[in-house]
Amino acid sequence: MSEESKKHIDFMGVRRIAAAVSIILVLGAVISLGVKGLALGLDFTGGSLVELEYAEAPELPDVRSKLESAGYDNAMVQNFGSDKAVLIRLPAAFDDSVGTEVVSALSRNAELTLERSEYVGGQVGEELREQGGIALLLAFFVVLIYVAMRFQLKFGLASVVPLVHDVLIVLGIFSVFQLTFDLTVLAALLAVIGYSLNDTIIVSDRIRENFRRILKGEPEEIINISLNQVLLRTIVTSGTTLVVLISLLVFGGEMIRNFALALFIGVLVGTYSSIYVAANMLVTLNVNRDDLYVPQKEGAEGSQPEEEDPPDWLKRMD
Structure with a gap:
């Protein structure tokens, strides 16, 4: 067994289990939000x-x-x-x-x-609540357009779904435990969207690159290769961010505790969703090489990438 195959993790092998977990968490969050709602702070209620x-x-x-x-x-x-x-x-x-x-x-x-x-005042709180909701919806829409233009529409959808997933789970936890939801938590949600998007963009970029370089293997196999290649970077980035957030939770005081807590949950869920939810969506949407094909200009030389041999563990699957 080669060193490369030893390091390989079959993320997509448990994608159905991951999808079931995500669906249960999101449904639980939606039900809690519908039944208990959020414990809105004075910023929103007046x-x-x-x-x-x-x-x-x-x-x-x-x-x-x-x-x-x-x-x-x-x-x-x-x-x-x-x-x-x-x-x-x-x-x-x-x-x-x-x-x-x-x-x-x-x-x-x-x-x-x-x-x-x-x-x-009550009127100010109502306006803040409406503007906060509009800010979240606008963030989702802008992300969809940006990723669709940079990559492809399927990647755009696969980037927005994890963001909605992450925000709903954070809101669901705040709803279940009736933690105060104020402007600082709303700011944390927007930061979670940015963090999760950054992770998803890096994963998507590697998936696109490997679809164009590795010309053998099923889409799930190519996605697996890509996830393993960015795994170390994801662990290091998330780990260092979580260390800072733990410090804020312990030493930051009451004023920013819920802000730090929302970010802490969002980073954990965002790391998970960038690996499983985004990749799962790409498999569900049947992304393939044709979606990422770059037409060769007439008379252009060297524009078509050379075929790259797949890793040893993938060869043994053929």
Whole structure:
């Protein structure tokens, strides 16, 4: 057995299992989004956010009780970075003067300072929600056009489907666990689209190159060769990115935790989808050498690539 055959991984041999896993995850995400929806943050729903710094760590149930007594119902109270910092989220019924009112309600028998108070109107939140959805749809459309022009329409479809797959799974996880979805998470989703697209473009470029160079073997075999050739690069890129995201999750603080979490999930799913979902789509769409054939100009010399021998493991399959 040659060294090349030892290193070969039969990605396409389990493509049906990978497809089943992807379908289950996407259906689960869609069902959760339909039933539970997203826990939209104040950026999208409107409302007030108040951050307080206590001299001594307060008991959160006591803070909630005082807020209810002062007429602030349905307040979300949580620690923010430390047990002395408290973040209070209030629904849209309140206005931008709520910060000082909350301090007055909570300052009895407690020493605290107002760190910040932000108000987002309901109309602004609705506009942000609509613009965020349009941004995602526009990103998918632009990717489809770009990849179709650079490669071929089948590659364009095979690039957009993984992006939709990745975004839906990230949204599904946020829906299942009711994690707060705000503008930072939306920015993370757009970053996930860019990251996943970059991986998919590299895989597609290698597949196209090998279809033109290796003139023997079935499409699945050529795709397998291509995936093995880019595997090390994918592992190194994803690994270094995940190390940074883990650092952000651990040390970044509450403000960017959901942003880092969305990116972390997106990188993991995007790496998987660039190998299995994109390649699976190409096989499903019956991509072949005719799709990638470059017509030879009349009188041109050397424009047709020379045939390259397939690797040893592929020869033994003939």
